[in-house]
Amino acid sequence: MTLTVPDTAAAPSRLRPPRAFHLVERHLVIYRHTPMVLVAEIFEPVLYLLSVGVGIGALVGHVAGLGPSGVGYSAFVAPALLATAAMNGAMNETTFNLLRKLKVDRIYDSVLSTPMSVQDLALGEVCWALLRGTLTTTGFMAVTAAFGLVRSPWILLAVPGAALVGFGFASVGLAVTTYLRGWQDFQYVQLVMLPMFLFATTFYPLGVYPRAVQIVVECLPLYQSIQLIREPALGQVGPSLLVPAAYLVLMGLLGLAVARRRLTLMLLH
Amino acid sequence: MATLALREFSYCMAHYRRTWRGTVVVSVANPLLFLLAFGSGLGVLVNRNAPAVLHGVPYVTFLAPGLLAAASMQTAIVESAGPVYQAVHGRRNYLAAAATPMTPFQIYLGHLLFMVFRVVISSLAFVLVMAAFRLVHSPLDALGLLLGAVLTGTAFAAPMAAWAVAVRRPTALDMCFRFILMPLYMLSGTFFSIRQLPSWLRDLAWITPLWHGVDLCRTLSLGTATPGTTAIHLGYLLALVAAGIAAARVTYRRALHG
Numbered sequence: 302m303t304l305t306v307p308d309t310a311a312a313p314s315r316l317r318p319p320r321a322f323h324l325v326e327r328h329l330v331i332y333r334h335t336p337m338v339l340v341a342e343i344f345e346p347v348l349y350l351l352s353v354g355v356g357i358g359a360l361v362g363h364v365a366g367l368g369p370s371g372v373g374y375s376a377f378v379a380p381a382l383l384a385t386a387a388m389n390g391a392m393n394e395t396t397f398n399l400l401r402k403l404k405v406d407r408i409y410d411s412v413l414s415t416p417m418s419v420q421d422l423a424l425g426e427v428c429w430a431l432l433r434g435t436l437t438t439t440g441f442m443a444v445t446a447a448f449g450l451v452r453s454p455w456i457l458l459a460v461p462g463a464a465l466v467g468f469g470f471a472s473v474g475l476a477v478t479t480y481l482r483g484w485q486d487f488q489y490v491q492l493v494m495l496p497m498f499l500f501a502t503t504f505y506p507l508g509v510y511p512r513a514v515q516i517v518v519e520c521l522p523l524y525q526s527i528q529l530i531r532e533p534a535l536g537q538v539g540p541s542l543l544v545p546a547a548y549l550v551l552m553g554l555l556g557l558a559v560a561r562r563r564l565t566l567m568l569l570h
Numbered sequence: 571m572a573t574l575a576l577r578e579f580s581y582c583m584a585h586y587r588r589t590w591r592g593t594v595v596v597s598v599a600n601p602l603l604f605l606l607a608f609g610s611g612l613g614v615l616v617n618r619n620a621p622a623v624l625h626g627v628p629y630v631t632f633l634a635p636g637l638l639a640a641a642s643m644q645t646a647i648v649e650s651a652g653p654v655y656q657a658v659h660g661r662r663n664y665l666a667a668a669a670t671p672m673t674p675f676q677i678y679l680g681h682l683l684f685m686v687f688r689v690v691i692s693s694l695a696f697v698l699v700m701a702a703f704r705l706v707h708s709p710l711d712a713l714g715l716l717l718g719a720v721l722t723g724t725a726f727a728a729p730m731a732a733w734a735v736a737v738r739r740p741t742a743l744d745m746c747f748r749f750i751l752m753p754l755y756m757l758s759g760t761f762f763s764i765r766q767l768p769s770w771l772r773d774l775a776w777i778t779p780l781w782h783g784v785d786l787c788r789t790l791s792l793g794t795a796t797p798g799t800t801a802i803h804l805g806y807l808l809a810l811v812a813a814g815i816a817a818a819r820v821t822y823r824r825a826l827h828g
Contacts, residue, residue: 335741341748352756359766360616360629488592492599499607509614 320417324425325432327408332433339433342390343440346382350445353378353504364506372535376452379445380459380534381503383438384526387463388470390437394430395474396490400481409568419565423557427471434467435460453536462533462546466526469549472556473522479563497523522552574672578680579687581663586684593688597695600641601634605703608761609633624763625792634705635791636760638696638715639722639783645692646723647730647751649685651743654734657681664735664826674822678735682728682815689723690716705791714790722783725807728814735818735825754780782806 332338354375364377402408412422442459445451477490501523507515518524525545532542586593609630616629624632657664667677696719697712706712737743757771758764758780764772775781786803789795 337741337745341745345748345752348753348756352761356757356762356766357612357616360619360624360762361612362615362619364615485589485592488596492595495600496603496607499603500611504607505612505615509611 321421321425321428323417324412324422325429328429339436339440342386342433342437343444346386346441347444349382350375350379350448350450353382354448357504361505372452373450375448376450376535377506377531378504379448379450380456380531381501381527383441383445383459383463383534384466384523384530385498385503386441387434387438387466387530388523388526390434391430391467391469391471392474392490392494394433395426395471396478396481397487399426399475399478400484403478403567404483409564413568419568420561423475423561423564426475427468427553427557430471430474431464431467434471435464438463451534453534455533455536455538458533458538458542459530462526462529465529465546465549465553468553469522469526469556472553472560474556475560476556476563479560479567497521502527522548525549575676575679575683577670577672578667578677579683581667582681582684583687586688594691594695597645597692598699600692601637601696601699604637604641605630605634605699608637609703625794627792630703631705631792632788633761634700634703635715635787636784638693638700638719639787640755640758640760640780641696642689642693642719642723643726643751643755643780643783645689646685646727647747649688650727650730651734651746654681654731655737655740655743658735658825659740668826674826675819677826678731678815678818678822682724682731682818685727685731686720686724689720689727693719693723711791715787718783718787718790721804721807721811722780722786725779725783725810725814728811729817730814732814732818732821736821754778759784779807779810 358374358378361374364372364374409422413419417425439460442456446456481487481490500518501521502518503523507518510518525548529542529545529549532538613629613633616624654664664677668674672680693716697706697716700706700715701712706715734743757767757775758778759775760780764775764781767775782803786795786800786807789799
């Protein structure tokens, strides 16, 4: 009996999304048993919105400078929380969960003993994170709509917007994880993520800062992500949206390239 | 008996000596970032609105003591949930300790002492950052805040460890964080006065332990504490510590000698 080599193995370096989807399928099968995780991921921004919107909103009143009469605080915060949820969903998946798959469960050792390449693996993980991020944001968006916080039909742009945010952060998360030595290094990841969450105009507009700080904030990926979702949510759609979109695409491609190189070094040598 | 409990404490310290740097960075960075972002950044918007609910003080003055209590809770939870679960299922150091003359309750007491130690360190860092923001008025003020925060943390660590030792699946811890502790954090009056909440939520906030910690630290810091309310807060938090210790007597024995 002769062993037949599948002809798909003939083109090893080509992009093969269908093969990467086997990994997504694997995660889906496992994820099916833990639907509470998805509920939790939607619940968290909703809770933030309730607490920040109702509690702090009463202290803040309207946020001036956006639109003719300013916007209510909840309507200002909600799109930012949407962007943050997309970011966190993607990052959780490609940092925390990935490190477990990489170091504890060691699933990639088995994955790579199949016809799948490191490229398929990296792409599969990013697609999976993207899928989860999109699910989370769609759920959260439905809740904000139920709260009556939707001001413009352009909010629907938030779905592809959140997918872009997910792509950008999932790829970078993947790259970062290859540099982590162990669980305690997550403190350093947090040390970057937390200030970004707090300062990237999530809770108050850019105008609060002096100009020099504004420039730094504008360079943050979360600021760009928030712009990408907040502007359409408040009904402001224009070519300026291309800036954050291009930023996130570039960031995602760069992260993916680094991750692919690092994972090859880690898993195949 | 006490000396054997200290063995568990010294085990934790030996481990901590290798990992303390990161925790200190986080302990200092956390209050600094939150006070800057919420106190100073968001404060610009809040102070402009100048609401009466803040007892007539700037937002950062109102916020800081509440954040201190909430941060103590978080440190206490981080030290009592995951590590206790890991001590049974992951590193299994509890099982090793239980094979020595140490009793399960001594193991608990020693570990609890370490948790309190961690809360003291992080609360102290927080109070120092508050002092740098000129939010602490005297050494006595600082001591009161520190004690209030440490009691708040202990009130969470003692029962949390008692529960975590009996947990069988790590998702239970995760669900507890997300569905119990996060809502507690967001609705306990840390970021705003619970008087702003709708009445049914306010009644709920009244009975949450974190609110008692937040209000204890806040009234001490703003100088609005009365003997009556302070006694209620202290009594509530101490009762939680006692309940946690009483429960751990049973749960630790079942988990380690069961």
